[in-house]
Amino acid sequence: MELTDRMLTVSIGVCAYNEERNIKLSIESITAQSLQGFDLEEVIVVSSGSTDRTDAMVEEASRADPRIRLLPQPVREGKNSAVNLFMSQASGDILVLVNADNVLMEGALQHLLEPFNDPQIGIVGGHPVPVNPRDNVPGFAVHMLWGMHHRLSLHHPKIGELIAFRNFRIQLPTELQSDEDIIRMEVEKRGYRPAYAPDAVVHNKGPATIRDFIKQRTRVNIGEGYMKRKFDVDIPTQDPRLLFSSFIDFVREDRASPFLMLTAMVMEAYCRAYARMYVALDKGDKRLWSPVDSTKDLAG
Helix, strand or coil: CCCCCCCEEEEEEEEECCCCCCHHHHHHHHHCCCCCCEEEEEEEEEEECCCCCHHHHHHHHHHHCCCEEEEEECCCCCHHHHHHHHHHHCCCCEEEEEECCCEECCCHHHHHHHHHHCCCEEEEEEEEEECCCCCCHHHHHHHHHHHHHHHHHCCCCCCCCEEEEECCCCCCCCCCCCHHHHHHHHHHHCCCEEEEEEEEEEEECCCCCHHHHHHHHHHHHHHHHHHHHHHCCCCHHHCHHHHHHHHHHHHHHHCCCHHHHHHHHHHHHHHHHHHHHHHHCCCCCCCCCCCCHHHCCCCC
C-alpha cells in the first residue's frame, strides 16, 4: 500500500456471539471516538449465530448511525470465519478489530491509528486494561497477565485484544484460532512492521473464576502452540527471556501480595504445560471453543 496525501479511511469490525450484555456499550464507545487525520467509514458487526437480542440491538443502533451495519451468520462458525466475513466486506484502508465485550476509552482509536502515519507500520496493537477487581486470585491473575503483556509490548509488540492493520485482503484459516497472530504474520510477510500503542486503552473483563481463567488461558496457549507448530512463528509471550524481563518489571512496579502472585504463576504454568502436551500430541486446534461466561459482562 503506497502512502498518499489523502485521509486514510477506517473500517471497524466487531465479532459477536450472544453479546446482549455488552454490545450497546461497545458500539457506543466506538462511535463516540473523535478522529483527526482518519475517517471512520463503517462499523461492521458480525453476529455469529446469536440467539439473544444481539442482532436486534445492533439493528437499533444502525438506525441511529448509518455507519453501523449488521452482518449476521446463520450459525456460529468460529471467530476466524467471522473475521474473514468482516475483512471481505470492509472497504477501509485500515481495518480495526474490537471484541464485542470491549470498551474503548476516550482517544483510544486515535492513538491506535496514529502509527500508520509511518508507511512502514502494518499492524498496531492496543493496550487492554481489565476491569476485574484485584483482590482475589483470578482477578489479580488477569491484571498480572495483561500488566506483563503491556510491559513486554513496550519493547516487543504483542498484538492482541484491540488491533488495527492495513487492508491487504487477508483471509484466515478457519480451522485455527489466534486470529491476531495470523494477521500479524501475514502483514510481516509483506514487509511491514508491528507497533504498540500504549495509550490506546481498551477495557475488557478477564475470567472471574479460577476455572474460567484456566479454561481461557489453556486455549490461548494451545492456539499459540499451533502457530509455532504450523508456521514456525515465534510469539513474544512464549519467549522465556521476554517473559522474565516483563515479570521483573511488573514485580518492581506492582509490589502485590506474594500469595496472589505465586498462585497466578502456578495457574499460568499449568495452562502452558497442558497446552504443550496437547500440541505435542497433535490433538488439533479448534475453530469453536465454548464461551468463557464470566468474561461476558463488563458491568457485572
